[in-house]
Amino acid sequence: MPDRPESVNLYIHLPFCSSICPFCPYVKELYDPAVSAFYQVAILKELEGYRELWGDVFVESVYFGGGTPSLTPEIVETTLNWISGHFHVGRDVGVEIHPSSAGDAVLSSLRNAGVTQASLGAQTFNDRLLGVLGRGYSGNLAVQACERVLQAGFQTVDVDLMFAIPTQTLEEVEADVETALRLGVDQISTYPLLPFSYTPLRSHLNSQGLRLPSWRLEKRMLQSVVALARNAGYERSSIWSFNRPGSSRYTTVTRDAFVGIGTGATSRLGDYFWLNTFSVAGYIKAMENGSPRSLAARLTSADRMAYWLFWQCYNLSIDTGACRSVCGADLPRRVRTMLPLLGLLGITRREGNVIRFTDWGAYLFHLVEKKYTQTYLRPMWEACLAEPWPERVVL
């Protein structure tokens, strides 16, 4: 276990959903009130373990993901009360909200609990495409949910929109982005539908005679999203997200030094990277008298640098000046010697100490991110879902 950090970011996984989407690669299961009550006890116990280890550490941000955290607002509230009673907590407290559980009572419970950022998983506002995705609600309900979330008083409201959905046209992608812009969200997070081989997505699509769109269409869709967001004054904050100027960004994966709580949660702190078991029942049982950790790896300084660089690229800017303070070393020589070439190829441009990605570079990193997901995340998640306590996973 790493030494006491100066500060951490917490990610808390709440795995319960009211129905299961065929494309979903995450750790989730159908909501059962009895299981969720045991789960609540387990996550407080895991948090207590860190408190005993580190004392009153500064928690820069807390994010609840899932699953469907808005399905169990009482867990969010109890957990946030516990965290703010034992740690110092920063400003960013975010929750993922499902359109079907975005009622006024849930939203005010989240606000009263101290949630400052909301991410609405609309995916699309188009009825036909919601049917293709098996989401179980209408476009109208998603719009109304977005309006309620915007009125609830969160500092940042993000909406998740998917593109490259089978049968989706370029005009339908544009209509979704225009709807989000018209509603006035602070952030649009958009990402392509990624097929994970262990999900029922392929058979779900085959049963309807549907196929994923071509890479050319996917590329044009992303270009349209970028153009629309930019024309509306939004700034590109990563390959797949766009923020209204001045809004604080809803982001979990790009943060350095984070600890994951709950089933399937990932942690990276200092030289360590570890995963909790992907089994909900296994997690609850492990928290009675053991550890929820199912896999761990010690990172070399090169691993840490690669990890930091990957997420800087995802965010489309590399602050070479920050490299030493975060990674303890300057950019490796082989990376530094590549930078002029990247500039010549129109992939990046230099602004003082900062290397910024051009739109062309951002598109290339979109391809890298997709490849990374299929090459590393998919096999790791598949192995951990198949075996809750794997001895090792080779990637």
Ligand code: SF4
């Ligand atoms: S996509 Fe969201 S709502 Fe659907 S099963 Fe996965 S976690 Fe649950």
